[in-house]
Each structure stands twice: as structure tokens, then as C-alpha cells.
Amino acid sequence: MKLVVFGASGRIGTEVVRQAVAAGHAVTAVVRAGSTLGVPLPELRLVAARAGVSGGLAEVVTADVMDPASIAPVLEGHDVVLSALGPRPKGPSDILTSSARSTLRALEDSGVRRYVVVSVAGIHTGNDGPVTKYVVKPLIQRLLRESFADARRMEELIGASPLDWTIVCPPRLTNGTAKGTIRSNTEGTVRGGFTITRADVATYMLDAVDNAVLIRKTALISN
Numbered sequence: 596m597k598l599v600v601f602g603a604s605g606r607i608g609t610e611v612v613r614q615a616v617a618a619g620h621a622v623t624a625v626v627r628a629g630s631t632l633g634v635p636l637p638e639l640r641l642v643a644a645r646a647g648v649s650g651g652l653a654e655v656v657t658a659d660v661m662d663p664a665s666i667a668p669v670l671e672g673h674d675v676v677l678s679a680l681g682p683r684p685k686g687p688s689d690i691l692t693s694s695a696r697s698t699l700r701a702l703e704d705s706g707v708r709r710y711v712v713v714s715v716a717g718i719h720t721g722n723d724g725p726v727t728k729y730v731v732k733p734l735i736q737r738l739l740r741e742s743f744a745d746a747r748r749m750e751e752l753i754g755a756s757p758l759d760w761t762i763v764c765p766p767r768l769t770n771g772t773a774k775g776t777i778r779s780n781t782e783g784t785v786r787g788g789f790t791i792t793r794a795d796v797a798t799y800m801l802d803a804v805d806n807a808v809l810i811r812k813t814a815l816i817s818n
Contacts, residue, residue: 596804597621599670599707601660601678601694606770607713608679609633610797617646618801624655625669661693663700670705675804678712679797682742691749699756708759711800715746716764716815722783750813761803762813765791773798774818781812788817 598615602608603624612632615622616639624632632655659665660680670676676698682688695712702710717735720728736743753760766789773794778785799816803809 596675597623597673598804599623599625599673599676601625601666601676601698602680603655604630604633605679605681606633607681607768607793607796610794611677611679611800613639613642614794614797614801617642619643619646620801623669623673625658625660625666626655627659628657630657661697663697663704666697667701667704670701670707673705673707675709675711676702676707677800677804678710679800681713682715682745687741688745689748691745692752695749695752699753699758702758709804710753710756710758710760711803712749712753712760712762713796713800714750714762714764714813715743716766716784716788716817718743718747718750719764719784719813719815722780722786724786727784754811754813759810761806761809761811763796763800763803764813764815765796766817767791768793768796776818777816778818779814779816781809781814784815785817788815791816791818 598620600608600611600622603612604626612622612624613634626632656669658669680694682691720732750762753762769790769792771792773792777795777799778788
């Protein structure tokens with residue numbers, strides 16, 4: 596498939612690009628001005644060669660994801676948009692909301708319908724145990740109230756869209772190699788799911804691309 600990846604310079608975005616290339620997808624990696632792709636092009640070519648695939652990276656594009664006019668031309672001719680953008684860890688933020696608003700408009704203009712985006716599990720409490728729901732989550736939500744508010748607004752905005760969206764909500768992110776075991780729940784949180792590797796988040800996002808069951812669903816995931 597032909598994929599557009601926003602946030603390709605970030606750590607989840609790097610994994611999405613790397614795994615997509617290895618799977619043979621044609622990837623257009625979008626980075627903001629002053630940023631570079633999270634994985635060197637020669638390394639991506641080596642990844643594709645080792646996987647024996649003929650797809651691989653199509654191009655790296657610098658564009659402002661907050662500007663629909665800037666990204667709409669990038670989306671044309673593609674099948675799916677994946678956003679690996681994350682909120683600011685501290686202070687007021689509208690990165691997720693503004694980028695989603697811009698992307699939804701660009702998707703409509705370009706005719707692309709499939710949209711897979713990362714959010715956060717911490718804003719959801721359905722299916723949590725009492726300690727997590729009434730002690731752990733309230734503490735985390737106070738500490739990260741601005742970024743969590745941004746994530747909530749983004750999810751509400753995307754949830755109102757008629758496009759074929761999927762929202763992926765991981766808990767605390769860790770580095771390292773993929774564990775290969777991903778638990779998920781579209782009806783509430785994953786009980787006891789406190790961490791997940793960024794590599795596994797990327798795997799889930801790419802698997803969601805052609806999974807019709809996840810269309811217009813919010814999936815909470817963890818290792």
C-alpha cells in the first residue's frame with residue numbers, strides 16, 4: 596500500500612517507517628522543517644533488501660501538518676495516513692487537536708479515507724480496576740492535564756468524522772525491541788496493561804491499516 600506517515604522523525608514514527616518499508620509498503624515520510632527522518636535512508640534500503648521486498652521508502656517530504664494546504668497535495672495518490680505525532684509532555688498543548696483538524700480537512704480534500712492515529716490510554720478508565728481508576732489514573736491525569744486535554748479534544752474531533760479512522764491508545768511507552776505480544780481492547784482499557792514498546796505500537800498501527808474491524812474504533816493496547 597501507499598502510506599503517508601506524519602511524525603516520521605519521532606520514535607514511534609521511526610518504527611512505523613522502518614516496519615512499513617520492511618513489509619514492502621511505499622512510504623512517504625513527512626517531517627517538519629528543521630527535522631530529519633528518524634532512520635537514515637541507507638538503513639531503510641538495507642531493511643528492504645534484507646526483507647526481500649520491492650516496495651520501500653518513496654520519499655521524505657517536509658510539510659507543515661498544521662496546514663491543510665501544505666499536506667493535501669502530499670496525500671494525493673496514497674491509501675492511508677498514519678499519524679505518530681505526540682503531545683507536549685508539559686505545558687499547554689494543542690498539537691494533537693490542531694494536527695488532527697488539519698489532517699481531516701486534507702483527507703477530505705484528497706479523497707483518502709483511512710486514518711490511523713496515536714492517542715494516549717491514560718484518558719480512558721473503562722474496565723480499570725479500582726486502584727488504577729481512583730488512585731493511579733487521577734494522579735497521572737493531574738500531572739499531564741494539558742496533554743491529556745489535548746488528546747481528549749483530538750479523539751472527540753476524529754470520532755465525529757465520517758472517515759475510516761482508528762485511534763490507537765498506548766500506555767507508558769518504552770524503547771527496545773518489540774515483544775511481539777500485544778493485548779488490545781476496543782471496549783475499554785487493557786486490565787494490567789501499563790507499558791508497551793514503541794516498536795509494538797508501530798506494529799499494531801500497521802496491522803490496523805487493513806483491519807476492517809477497527810474502522811471507527813478506539814483501541815487501547817499494551818504488552
